[in-house]
Amino acid sequence: MKETLRTGILILILAGLVSNQGYGQREQITVNLSDPAAQGYLNFTNIKGSIKVTGYNGDVILITAVTRFPVESASKISGNKIFSADERNNRITIFRSETNKTIDFDLKIPRNFSMMVSSRDNGTIEIININGDIEASNPAGDIILENIAGSAVVSTVSGKITASFSKTAANSPMMFTSLEGSIELYLPEKTNARVKMRSQNGKLLSDFKIKPVIQPDVTGQGMDHRVIAYEGWTLGMINNGGPEYVISSYNGNIFLKKRRNAL
Amino acid sequence: MKKQRNNQKSNEDLHDMIGKIPVPEPSGTLDAKFGLLLKEEKKKLLLSEPVPERKRLAYPVSYYVLRIAAGIALFLTGWFASSVTGTRNRDQLTSLGDEVNMLRETLVLAMIQQNSPVERIKAVQMAGQFEADDRIIENLIMMLANDENDNVRLMALEALVKYADQPQVREGLISTISKQSSPMVQLRFAELMVIMQEKRSVPEFQKVLQDVNLNYAVRSKIDETLQLLTENV
Numbered sequence: 001m002k003e004t005l006r007t008g009i010l011i012l013i014l015a016g017l018v019s020n021q022g023y024g025q026r027e028q029i030t031v032n033l034s035d036p037a038a039q040g041y042l043n044f045t046n047i048k049g050s051i052k053v054t055g056y057n058g059d060v061i062l063i064t065a066v067t068r069f070p071v072e073s074a075s076k077i078s079g080n081k082i083f084s085a086d087e088r089n090n091r092i093t094i095f096r097s098e099t100n101k102t103i104d105f106d107l108k109i110p111r112n113f114s115m116m117v118s119s120r121d122n123g124t125i126e127i128i129n130i131n132g133d134i135e136a137s138n139p140a141g142d143i144i145l146e147n148i149a150g151s152a153v154v155s156t157v158s159g160k161i162t163a164s165f166s167k168t169a170a171n172s173p174m175m176f177t178s179l180e181g182s183i184e185l186y187l188p189e190k191t192n193a194r195v196k197m198r199s200q201n202g203k204l205l206s207d208f209k210i211k212p213v214i215q216p217d218v219t220g221q222g223m224d225h226r227v228i229a230y231e232g233w234t235l236g237m238i239n240n241g242g243p244e245y246v247i248s249s250y251n252g253n254i255f256l257k258k259r260r261n262a263l
Numbered sequence: 264m265k266k267q268r269n270n271q272k273s274n275e276d277l278h279d280m281i282g283k284i285p286v287p288e289p290s291g292t293l294d295a296k297f298g299l300l301l302k303e304e305k306k307k308l309l310l311s312e313p314v315p316e317r318k319r320l321a322y323p324v325s326y327y328v329l330r331i332a333a334g335i336a337l338f339l340t341g342w343f344a345s346s347v348t349g350t351r352n353r354d355q356l357t358s359l360g361d362e363v364n365m366l367r368e369t370l371v372l373a374m375i376q377q378n379s380p381v382e383r384i385k386a387v388q389m390a391g392q393f394e395a396d397d398r399i400i401e402n403l404i405m406m407l408a409n410d411e412n413d414n415v416r417l418m419a420l421e422a423l424v425k426y427a428d429q430p431q432v433r434e435g436l437i438s439t440i441s442k443q444s445s446p447m448v449q450l451r452f453a454e455l456m457v458i459m460q461e462k463r464s465v466p467e468f469q470k471v472l473q474d475v476n477l478n479y480a481v482r483s484k485i486d487e488t489l490q491l492l493t494e495n496v
Contacts, residue, residue: 114379137413153380155413157446158480173384175414179446179480200450215421231458244388246418250450250480 007075025069031061031085031092032108039132042107042115044094050123050141055111055130059127061085061092062108067101104164114150133172142181156181160252164259168193174245182252184260185245192242195256197234206256210236368399375402382410387418391425400426404435413445420451427459440467446478453481454490462492 033040036059043050049068065083082103085094096103102122114132119125125138131149138156145152145163151172151202161182168174168191176183180200187193194213197204213235238256249255333424336361368391385405390399426432436455441448449471452491456464466486471477 070273078285093394116380133379135412151381153384153412153414155445155447171385173388174381175384175418177414177417177447179450179478248417248447251448 001102020105024069025071025082026066027082028062028064029085031063031087033059033061033087033090033092035090036060036110038090038112040090040092040110040113040114042092042094042109042117044092044105044115044117046103046105046117046119046123047096047099048123049119049122050100050104050105050125051105051117051119052124052126052128053107053109053113053115053117053130054128055113056108056111058108061087062109063094064106065103067103069102071101073204113130133169152176155199160184162186165191166259169243171243176246177246177248178252179250180252181249183247183249183254184257185247185254186257187238189258191238192240194237194241194244195234195236195238195247196244197236197247197254198232198257199252200232201251202253204234204254204256208238209258210234210238210256211241212236213241268446296309302430364393367393368396371399373403374404380415383410383412383415387415391422394428397431400429400432400435404432404439407436408439409440413447416443416445416448417451420448420455424455427455433459433461433463437461437464437467440464441470443471446481449478449481450484453484457488457491461490465489465492 007070015099024256040061042053046253063083063085067223069142081097082101083094083096083105086093094105097199104123107177109130111129112131114134115130116135117127117128118137121142121244123138124141124144125136126144126146127134127136127148128146130147133150134145134148134152134154136143136145136152138159139201140158141156142159143154143161143163145154145165148163148165150165151169151174152165153162153175154163155175155177157178158180159178161178161183163176163178163186164186170192176185187208191208215235247256326415352404371386371390372391374382377383377386383406387403390403395403403423407416408494410416410419420436423436424493427436436487440449440452440456443452452464454470456468468489472482
């Protein structure tokens, strides 16, 4: 008796799940740039959900948003837009008009773009084929940069960072920080940079030869205690040295790798 | 060719001939004669009046004194001149250095206001390359307290550590602890306050611990920090 009851309940739950299966709400818009030939700038904070930005050889911006979980038909019928976008002088800002749902965004944009993108929760940030300066933060998830020509300032708390550059900007510093996750950085073989790396509980591994830069730990002797600024940091130069790349994780490993097909 | 060989031969013959000339031995009287001459000369010297000192010099003493004085004077003028122009150069250099520093400072202050975090990180790195004055330090503390980018705040903290021996920097650092939301910055703060043995940070860390959503790694690190800071009072 008990068993039949249990299986009955199980079947009911499964049926419920199946009947609830459906597609999330999906919206797509295109945005034109004021000056497609010039560098664009994207500003987008996704409160909940992923962001994927892919550079392509085109002039317009195609934004697709999909709610990750099925929504009740009522809201579909009401026709409420789940996001809107604003363009002014090549600067694009995306606004979410609805804050409770997890919405994943997929953007196709011209390659020459700089951006500030962040996901506050429940998502991954993925940026591919972009020439520009990238600022990305995703405290709760991973950040993936692929085929970037430019620079990046990236931070996460519990996610991993994988960043691959086909070309680095000659004068731009970069930063990659994570608390829990590993940081994997792929750079062109001829990159000139100064690296400042640290992982409290992880390892540092590098394909590049890093010429150590010696800096005294103690920089001051004020009050009654010494001030130690560089303790625990690995400072060094890749090739001839250049802009400073700060790579810091607390629990994760740090990998510096040579990218094979650099520009 | 033949002529040359002939010349060579006649030369050799001449050498032989010179070699064959007998060398006469000095006679015994030579020595004695020389001794006599020497004695006479000595006698003459002793008999003659002693020459006064002044007359022995080719010029009067005042001449030499003047010469030495002139030398010293020249040396002194040289020294004086060099020191004058030298200090002027140094003054020029220091004023040039001041100007460069001022320019740098203005640049850093302008870059701190930039929208792009890359520019702000550059500004912080630049500020770390020279001895920052109060204005820069104030701005760095502002950055540490208010910048929207976690990485920029972390960099500002790293830059300020250099000046942590200044009391106002310490106070600035401590006052921003409870404003931090980034776990990376919080962790670094915990670490630094232990190194600095800064007990005034204890109440600030206690405020941080009140946040229920605080990252567990940060919470355990701060617990550890508080223990280290309070146990050896």
